[in-house]
Amino acid sequence: MTPVTAAERSDAARNRERLLLAARDLIEQGGAAALTMDRLAEHAGVGKGTVFRRFGSRAGLMLTLLNDSEAAFQARFLFGPPPLGPGALPMDRLIAFGTERIAYVVEYGDLVLAAGNASRGRFEVPAVALWNQHVEMLLRAGGVESREPGLLAGSLTATLDPERLLHLIREHGVTSERLAASWSELVTRVAGSA
Amino acid sequence: MTPVTAAERSDAARNRERLLLAARDLIEQGGAAALTMDRLAEHAGVGKGTVFRRFGSRAGLMLTLLNDSEAAFQARFLFGPPPLGPGALPMDRLIAFGTERIAYVVEYGDLVLAAGNASRGRFEVPAVALWNQHVEMLLRAGGVESREPGLLAGSLTATLDPERLLHLIREHGVTSERLAASWSELVTRVAGSA
DNA sequence: AATATAAACGGACCGCGGTCCGTTTAGTCT
DNA sequence: AGACTAAACGGACCGCGGTCCGTTTATATT
Structure with missing residues:
Protein backbone atom coordinates (compact mmCIF):
# COMPACT_ATOMS: atom_id res chain seq x y z
CA MET A 1 0.00 0.00 0.00
CA SER A 57 19.97 22.03 14.53
CA ARG A 58 21.35 21.14 17.89
CA ALA A 59 18.31 22.71 19.53
CA GLY A 60 16.08 20.63 17.30
CA LEU A 61 17.84 17.50 18.45
CA MET A 62 17.37 18.47 22.09
CA LEU A 63 13.71 19.13 21.44
CA THR A 64 13.39 15.67 19.93
CA LEU A 65 15.16 14.18 22.92
CA LEU A 66 12.74 15.97 25.23
CA ASN A 67 9.71 15.18 23.15
CA ASP A 68 8.48 12.23 25.19
CA SER A 69 8.76 13.88 28.56
CA GLU A 70 7.31 17.13 27.23
CA ALA A 71 4.34 15.29 25.84
CA ALA A 72 3.86 13.56 29.16
CA PHE A 73 3.96 16.87 30.97
CA GLN A 74 1.43 18.38 28.61
CA ALA A 75 -0.86 15.41 28.98
CA ARG A 76 -0.73 15.79 32.73
CA PHE A 77 -1.80 19.41 32.88
CA LEU A 78 -4.32 19.05 30.10
CA PHE A 79 -5.98 15.76 30.98
CA GLY A 80 -4.37 14.39 34.13
CA PRO A 81 -5.67 14.19 37.67
CA PRO A 82 -6.16 17.25 39.89
CA PRO A 83 -4.75 19.50 41.12
CA LEU A 84 -2.71 19.79 37.93
CA GLY A 85 -5.40 18.56 35.58
CA PRO A 86 -9.06 19.50 35.26
CA GLY A 87 -11.26 19.23 38.31
CA ALA A 88 -9.41 21.42 40.77
CA LEU A 89 -9.94 25.13 41.28
CA PRO A 90 -8.27 27.17 38.54
CA MET A 91 -5.90 28.89 40.94
CA ASP A 92 -4.88 25.60 42.48
CA ARG A 93 -4.22 24.28 39.02
CA LEU A 94 -2.13 27.32 38.23
CA ILE A 95 -0.07 26.88 41.36
CA ALA A 96 0.38 23.22 40.57
CA PHE A 97 1.40 24.10 37.04
CA GLY A 98 4.29 26.24 38.22
CA THR A 99 5.36 23.75 40.82
CA GLU A 100 5.44 20.92 38.32
CA ARG A 101 7.19 23.03 35.75
CA ILE A 102 9.92 23.85 38.24
CA ALA A 103 10.34 20.17 39.00
CA TYR A 104 10.53 19.42 35.31
CA VAL A 105 13.21 22.02 34.70
CA VAL A 106 15.21 20.70 37.62
CA GLU A 107 15.02 17.17 36.27
CA TYR A 108 15.97 17.87 32.68
CA GLY A 109 18.11 20.95 33.35
CA ASP A 110 20.76 21.05 30.68
CA LEU A 111 18.58 19.54 28.01
CA VAL A 112 15.94 22.20 28.45
CA LEU A 113 18.61 24.87 28.35
CA ALA A 114 20.15 23.53 25.17
CA ALA A 115 16.74 23.19 23.57
CA GLY A 116 16.10 26.85 24.28
CA ASN A 117 18.75 28.09 21.86
CA ALA A 118 16.53 27.49 18.86
CA SER A 119 17.19 29.33 15.66
CA ARG A 120 14.64 32.06 16.23
CA GLY A 121 14.86 32.43 19.99
CA ARG A 122 13.41 30.27 22.68
CA PHE A 123 9.88 31.62 22.32
CA GLU A 124 9.15 29.92 19.04
CA VAL A 125 8.99 26.52 20.67
CA PRO A 126 5.39 25.37 20.23
CA ALA A 127 5.19 24.20 23.82
CA VAL A 128 5.74 27.75 25.08
CA ALA A 129 2.69 29.00 23.21
CA LEU A 130 0.68 26.17 24.70
CA TRP A 131 1.71 27.06 28.25
CA ASN A 132 0.78 30.65 27.66
CA GLN A 133 -2.66 29.65 26.47
CA HIS A 134 -3.06 27.32 29.39
CA VAL A 135 -2.07 29.93 31.94
CA GLU A 136 -4.29 32.47 30.26
CA MET A 137 -7.20 30.08 30.36
CA LEU A 138 -6.66 29.35 34.04
CA LEU A 139 -6.46 33.04 34.85
CA ARG A 140 -9.75 33.70 33.13
CA ALA A 141 -11.37 30.72 34.75
CA GLY A 142 -10.09 31.99 38.07
CA GLY A 143 -11.90 35.26 37.55
CA VAL A 144 -8.89 37.36 36.69
CA GLU A 145 -9.98 39.95 34.21
CA SER A 146 -7.42 41.84 32.25
CA ARG A 147 -7.41 43.92 29.14
CA GLU A 148 -4.32 42.05 27.99
CA PRO A 149 -4.71 38.52 29.31
CA GLY A 150 -2.14 37.17 26.89
CA LEU A 151 0.56 39.52 28.06
CA LEU A 152 -0.31 38.97 31.68
CA ALA A 153 -0.04 35.22 31.17
CA GLY A 154 3.26 35.76 29.40
CA SER A 155 4.58 37.71 32.35
CA LEU A 156 3.78 34.82 34.62
CA THR A 157 5.39 32.20 32.41
CA ALA A 158 8.45 34.43 32.09
CA THR A 159 8.94 33.77 35.78
CA LEU A 160 9.32 30.09 34.95
CA ASP A 161 12.05 30.67 32.38
CA PRO A 162 14.42 27.68 32.65
CA GLU A 163 17.54 29.77 32.49
CA ARG A 164 16.37 31.93 35.36
CA LEU A 165 15.27 28.98 37.46
CA LEU A 166 18.46 27.02 36.93
CA HIS A 167 20.57 30.07 37.61
CA LEU A 168 18.87 30.66 40.94
CA ILE A 169 19.17 27.00 41.87
CA ARG A 170 22.76 26.45 40.81
CA GLU A 171 24.43 29.75 41.49
CA HIS A 172 22.42 30.95 44.45
CA GLY A 173 21.43 27.70 46.11
CA VAL A 174 17.73 28.46 45.99
CA THR A 175 15.66 25.32 46.51
CA SER A 176 12.81 24.16 44.32
CA GLU A 177 10.53 24.53 47.31
CA ARG A 178 11.30 28.21 47.70
CA LEU A 179 10.79 28.77 44.00
CA ALA A 180 7.48 26.99 44.12
CA ALA A 181 6.43 29.01 47.15
CA SER A 182 7.37 32.22 45.39
CA TRP A 183 5.40 31.18 42.32
CA SER A 184 2.44 30.43 44.51
CA GLU A 185 2.70 33.82 46.13
CA LEU A 186 2.98 35.59 42.81
CA VAL A 187 -0.04 33.83 41.38
CA THR A 188 -2.07 34.47 44.48
CA ARG A 189 -1.23 38.15 44.44
CA VAL A 190 -2.03 38.53 40.78
CA ALA A 191 -5.34 36.78 41.21
CA GLY A 192 -6.16 38.42 44.48
CA SER A 193 -6.76 42.01 43.50
CA ALA A 194 -9.83 43.26 41.72
CA MET B 1 54.32 60.72 39.50
CA SER B 57 34.39 38.38 25.13
CA ARG B 58 31.90 39.66 22.63
CA ALA B 59 29.38 40.15 25.41
CA GLY B 60 31.97 42.11 27.35
CA LEU B 61 32.46 44.38 24.39
CA MET B 62 28.73 44.96 24.11
CA LEU B 63 28.56 45.73 27.80
CA THR B 64 31.31 48.30 27.36
CA LEU B 65 29.47 49.81 24.42
CA LEU B 66 26.34 50.08 26.54
CA ASN B 67 28.15 51.32 29.60
CA ASP B 68 27.38 54.99 29.14
CA SER B 69 23.69 54.62 28.47
CA GLU B 70 23.36 52.03 31.23
CA ALA B 71 24.98 54.37 33.69
CA ALA B 72 22.66 57.14 32.61
CA PHE B 73 19.66 54.89 33.10
CA GLN B 74 20.83 53.89 36.54
CA ALA B 75 21.43 57.48 37.50
CA ARG B 76 17.92 58.35 36.47
CA PHE B 77 16.14 55.79 38.58
CA LEU B 78 18.48 56.23 41.52
CA PHE B 79 18.83 59.99 41.66
CA GLY B 80 16.77 61.50 38.85
CA PRO B 81 13.50 63.42 38.96
CA PRO B 82 10.17 61.74 39.77
CA PRO B 83 8.32 59.67 38.90
CA LEU B 84 11.32 57.51 38.07
CA GLY B 85 13.60 58.89 40.75
CA PRO B 86 13.02 59.54 44.46
CA GLY B 87 10.10 61.68 45.45
CA ALA B 88 7.20 59.88 43.84
CA LEU B 89 5.14 57.13 45.41
CA PRO B 90 6.98 53.80 45.37
CA MET B 91 4.39 52.16 43.13
CA ASP B 92 4.52 55.01 40.67
CA ARG B 93 8.27 54.71 40.64
CA LEU B 94 7.98 50.99 40.00
CA ILE B 95 5.63 51.53 37.09
CA ALA B 96 7.92 54.21 35.70
CA PHE B 97 10.85 51.86 36.09
CA GLY B 98 9.29 49.22 33.87
CA THR B 99 8.13 51.75 31.33
CA GLU B 100 11.56 53.27 31.04
CA ARG B 101 13.22 49.90 30.89
CA ILE B 102 11.01 48.89 28.00
CA ALA B 103 11.90 52.09 26.18
CA TYR B 104 15.56 51.41 26.81
CA VAL B 105 15.39 47.90 25.43
CA VAL B 106 13.58 49.14 22.36
CA GLU B 107 16.21 51.77 21.75
CA TYR B 108 19.28 49.58 22.14
CA GLY B 109 17.69 46.30 21.04
CA ASP B 110 20.38 44.21 19.45
CA LEU B 111 23.12 45.51 21.67
CA VAL B 112 21.28 44.53 24.81
CA LEU B 113 20.60 41.12 23.32
CA ALA B 114 24.22 40.55 22.40
CA ALA B 115 25.36 41.73 25.81
CA GLY B 116 23.12 39.14 27.39
CA ASN B 117 25.12 36.19 26.12
CA ALA B 118 27.77 36.63 28.78
CA SER B 119 29.97 33.73 29.75
CA ARG B 120 27.96 32.64 32.75
CA GLY B 121 24.47 33.52 31.60
CA ARG B 122 22.77 36.86 31.42
CA PHE B 123 22.08 37.05 35.14
CA GLU B 124 25.64 37.71 36.17
CA VAL B 125 25.55 41.19 34.73
CA PRO B 126 25.97 43.55 37.68
CA ALA B 127 23.18 45.81 36.46
CA VAL B 128 20.65 43.00 36.79
CA ALA B 129 21.43 42.59 40.47
CA LEU B 130 20.99 46.31 40.90
CA TRP B 131 17.57 46.31 39.28
CA ASN B 132 16.49 43.46 41.47
CA GLN B 133 17.51 45.36 44.57
CA HIS B 134 15.81 48.46 43.34
CA VAL B 135 12.56 46.69 42.57
CA GLU B 136 12.72 44.90 45.89
CA MET B 137 13.24 48.17 47.70
CA LEU B 138 10.31 49.80 45.92
CA LEU B 139 8.07 46.86 46.72
CA ARG B 140 8.91 47.10 50.40
CA ALA B 141 8.49 50.84 50.41
CA GLY B 142 5.14 50.33 48.73
CA GLY B 143 3.99 48.15 51.57
CA VAL B 144 4.29 44.81 49.83
CA GLU B 145 5.29 42.26 52.39
CA SER B 146 6.61 38.94 51.25
CA ARG B 147 8.55 36.14 52.85
CA GLU B 148 10.76 36.06 49.76
CA PRO B 149 11.01 39.65 48.56
CA GLY B 150 14.07 38.90 46.48
CA LEU B 151 12.39 36.17 44.52
CA LEU B 152 9.26 38.22 44.07
CA ALA B 153 11.30 41.10 42.73
CA GLY B 154 13.11 38.68 40.45
CA SER B 155 9.82 37.46 39.06
CA LEU B 156 8.87 40.99 38.18
CA THR B 157 12.17 41.80 36.50
CA ALA B 158 11.92 38.53 34.57
CA THR B 159 8.96 40.10 32.86
CA LEU B 160 11.28 42.79 31.53
CA ASP B 161 13.70 40.29 30.01
CA PRO B 162 15.01 41.92 26.81
CA GLU B 163 14.70 38.79 24.74
CA ARG B 164 11.07 38.43 25.69
CA LEU B 165 10.26 42.08 25.10
CA LEU B 166 11.96 42.22 21.74
CA HIS B 167 10.38 38.98 20.67
CA LEU B 168 6.91 40.30 21.43
CA ILE B 169 7.63 43.57 19.69
CA ARG B 170 9.28 42.18 16.58
CA GLU B 171 7.50 38.92 15.97
CA HIS B 172 4.07 39.74 17.33
CA GLY B 173 3.81 43.43 16.67
CA VAL B 174 3.13 44.31 20.29
CA THR B 175 3.71 48.00 20.96
CA SER B 176 5.78 49.43 23.76
CA GLU B 177 2.65 51.07 25.07
CA ARG B 178 0.86 47.78 25.50
CA LEU B 179 3.89 46.28 27.19
CA ALA B 180 4.10 49.21 29.55
CA ALA B 181 0.39 48.97 30.29
CA SER B 182 0.76 45.27 31.01
CA TRP B 183 3.68 45.96 33.31
CA SER B 184 1.65 48.54 35.11
CA GLU B 185 -1.20 46.11 35.53
CA LEU B 186 1.10 43.39 36.81
CA VAL B 187 2.72 45.66 39.35
CA THR B 188 -0.62 47.00 40.52
CA ARG B 189 -2.01 43.54 41.00
CA VAL B 190 1.04 42.31 42.87
CA ALA B 191 0.94 45.31 45.16
CA GLY B 192 -2.80 45.34 45.50
CA SER B 193 -3.50 42.23 47.51
CA ALA B 194 -2.86 41.83 51.18
C1' DA C 1 71.94 56.04 26.15
C1' DA C 2 71.71 51.40 27.53
C1' DT C 3 69.22 47.91 29.98
C1' DA C 4 65.65 45.39 32.00
C1' DT C 5 60.91 43.78 32.36
C1' DA C 6 56.20 43.60 32.58
C1' DA C 7 52.67 44.59 29.61
C1' DA C 8 50.65 44.55 25.26
C1' DC C 9 50.58 42.60 20.82
C1' DG C 10 49.12 39.61 16.75
C1' DG C 11 47.81 35.90 14.25
C1' DA C 12 47.95 30.87 13.87
C1' DC C 13 45.13 27.67 15.86
C1' DC C 14 40.99 25.17 17.96
C1' DG C 15 36.32 23.21 18.36
C1' DC C 16 31.92 24.60 17.60
C1' DG C 17 27.30 24.76 14.89
C1' DG C 18 25.86 24.85 10.40
C1' DT C 19 25.97 24.53 5.00
C1' DC C 20 26.87 22.61 0.39
C1' DC C 21 27.05 19.56 -3.14
C1' DG C 22 28.81 15.53 -5.52
C1' DT C 23 27.89 10.52 -4.61
C1' DT C 24 25.28 6.50 -3.15
C1' DT C 25 21.18 3.89 -2.48
C1' DA C 26 16.26 2.33 -1.45
C1' DG C 27 12.07 1.82 -3.53
C1' DT C 28 9.34 1.76 -7.85
C1' DC C 29 8.07 0.98 -12.43
C1' DT C 30 8.47 -1.75 -16.76
C1' DA D 1 16.50 -8.25 -13.89
C1' DG D 2 17.34 -3.60 -15.26
C1' DA D 3 16.55 1.13 -15.35
C1' DC D 4 15.06 5.22 -13.24
C1' DT D 5 14.58 8.79 -9.63
C1' DA D 6 13.89 10.99 -5.51
C1' DA D 7 15.70 10.67 -1.15
C1' DA D 8 19.37 10.09 1.88
C1' DC D 9 24.16 10.27 2.57
C1' DG D 10 28.88 12.06 4.07
C1' DG D 11 32.54 14.91 4.75
C1' DA D 12 35.02 18.96 3.09
C1' DC D 13 34.20 23.51 3.97
C1' DC D 14 32.77 28.04 6.27
C1' DG D 15 32.62 31.76 9.71
C1' DC D 16 32.13 32.19 14.34
C1' DG D 17 33.89 33.11 19.34
C1' DG D 18 37.71 32.16 21.94
C1' DT D 19 42.72 30.61 23.28
C1' DC D 20 47.80 30.32 23.18
C1' DC D 21 52.24 31.67 22.98
C1' DG D 22 56.30 33.54 20.74
C1' DT D 23 57.44 38.48 19.60
C1' DT D 24 57.45 43.42 20.17
C1' DT D 25 57.37 47.67 22.81
C1' DA D 26 56.41 51.34 26.36
C1' DT D 27 58.18 52.65 30.39
C1' DA D 28 61.03 52.72 34.65
C1' DT D 29 65.71 52.35 36.22
C1' DT D 30 70.65 53.13 36.15
Missing part, protein backbone atom coordinates in the same frame (compact mmCIF):
# COMPACT_ATOMS: atom_id res chain seq x y z
CA THR A 2 1.45 3.32 -1.08
CA PRO A 3 0.95 5.98 1.56
CA VAL A 4 -0.29 9.40 0.53
CA THR A 5 2.65 11.13 2.15
CA ALA A 6 5.91 9.51 1.17
CA ALA A 7 7.00 6.98 3.77
CA GLU A 8 10.35 7.26 5.51
CA ARG A 9 13.08 5.30 3.85
CA SER A 10 14.36 2.35 5.80
CA ASP A 11 17.93 3.57 6.00
CA ALA A 12 16.72 6.93 7.25
CA ALA A 13 14.70 5.27 9.99
CA ARG A 14 17.63 3.13 11.00
CA ASN A 15 19.96 6.11 11.16
CA ARG A 16 17.51 8.15 13.20
CA GLU A 17 17.36 5.34 15.70
CA ARG A 18 21.13 5.11 15.82
CA LEU A 19 21.44 8.84 16.33
CA LEU A 20 18.96 9.06 19.18
CA LEU A 21 20.63 6.12 20.85
CA ALA A 22 24.07 7.65 20.45
CA ALA A 23 22.79 11.02 21.69
CA ARG A 24 21.35 9.60 24.90
CA ASP A 25 24.54 7.66 25.34
CA LEU A 26 26.76 10.71 25.07
CA ILE A 27 24.56 12.71 27.42
CA GLU A 28 24.54 9.92 29.96
CA GLN A 29 28.31 9.89 29.95
CA GLY A 30 29.19 13.56 29.97
CA GLY A 31 26.04 15.63 30.23
CA ALA A 32 24.50 17.75 27.52
CA ALA A 33 27.74 19.66 27.04
CA ALA A 34 29.42 16.47 25.81
CA LEU A 35 26.93 16.23 22.98
CA THR A 36 28.51 18.03 20.07
CA MET A 37 27.20 17.47 16.58
CA ASP A 38 30.54 16.18 15.31
CA ARG A 39 30.90 13.68 18.10
CA LEU A 40 27.33 12.57 17.72
CA ALA A 41 27.87 11.91 14.03
CA GLU A 42 31.02 9.96 14.71
CA HIS A 43 29.55 8.07 17.64
CA ALA A 44 26.55 7.04 15.57
CA GLY A 45 28.70 6.08 12.60
CA VAL A 46 26.96 8.58 10.36
CA GLY A 47 27.94 11.64 8.36
CA LYS A 48 27.51 15.06 9.89
CA GLY A 49 25.19 16.13 7.12
CA THR A 50 22.84 13.35 8.09
CA VAL A 51 22.59 14.63 11.64
CA PHE A 52 21.51 18.06 10.47
CA ARG A 53 19.20 16.68 7.81
CA ARG A 54 17.45 14.77 10.55
CA PHE A 55 17.19 17.36 13.31
CA GLY A 56 17.88 20.70 11.68
CA THR B 2 54.01 56.94 39.68
CA PRO B 3 50.43 55.82 40.28
CA VAL B 4 49.75 53.18 42.89
CA THR B 5 47.97 50.93 40.47
CA ALA B 6 49.89 50.53 37.25
CA ALA B 7 48.69 53.06 34.69
CA GLU B 8 47.40 51.95 31.33
CA ARG B 9 50.07 51.90 28.70
CA SER B 10 49.68 54.52 26.02
CA ASP B 11 49.45 52.05 23.15
CA ALA B 12 46.78 50.14 25.03
CA ALA B 13 44.75 53.28 25.51
CA ARG B 14 45.09 54.21 21.86
CA ASN B 15 44.02 50.75 20.75
CA ARG B 16 41.02 50.73 23.06
CA GLU B 17 39.92 53.99 21.54
CA ARG B 18 40.39 52.63 18.03
CA LEU B 19 38.43 49.51 18.87
CA LEU B 20 35.45 51.31 20.36
CA LEU B 21 35.39 53.64 17.40
CA ALA B 22 35.56 50.78 14.93
CA ALA B 23 32.89 48.88 16.85
CA ARG B 24 30.39 51.73 16.77
CA ASP B 25 31.22 52.18 13.12
CA LEU B 26 30.50 48.57 12.23
CA ILE B 27 27.26 48.58 14.19
CA GLU B 28 26.13 51.78 12.55
CA GLN B 29 26.65 50.21 9.16
CA GLY B 30 25.23 46.75 9.58
CA GLY B 31 23.72 46.40 13.03
CA ALA B 32 25.08 44.38 15.91
CA ALA B 33 25.15 41.25 13.76
CA ALA B 34 27.79 42.82 11.55
CA LEU B 35 30.12 43.15 14.50
CA THR B 36 32.20 39.99 14.52
CA MET B 37 35.39 39.88 16.49
CA ASP B 38 37.52 39.15 13.44
CA ARG B 39 36.08 42.03 11.50
CA LEU B 40 36.40 44.34 14.42
CA ALA B 41 40.08 43.47 14.76
CA GLU B 42 40.71 44.01 11.10
CA HIS B 43 38.65 47.19 10.95
CA ALA B 44 40.53 48.64 13.89
CA GLY B 45 43.89 47.57 12.49
CA VAL B 46 44.66 45.46 15.51
CA GLY B 47 45.31 41.81 16.25
CA LYS B 48 42.45 39.61 17.34
CA GLY B 49 44.19 38.73 20.58
CA THR B 50 44.16 42.41 21.48
CA VAL B 51 40.41 42.59 21.13
CA PHE B 52 39.90 39.76 23.57
CA ARG B 53 42.55 41.02 25.95
CA ARG B 54 40.64 44.27 26.10
CA PHE B 55 37.04 43.09 26.41
CA GLY B 56 37.22 39.44 27.37
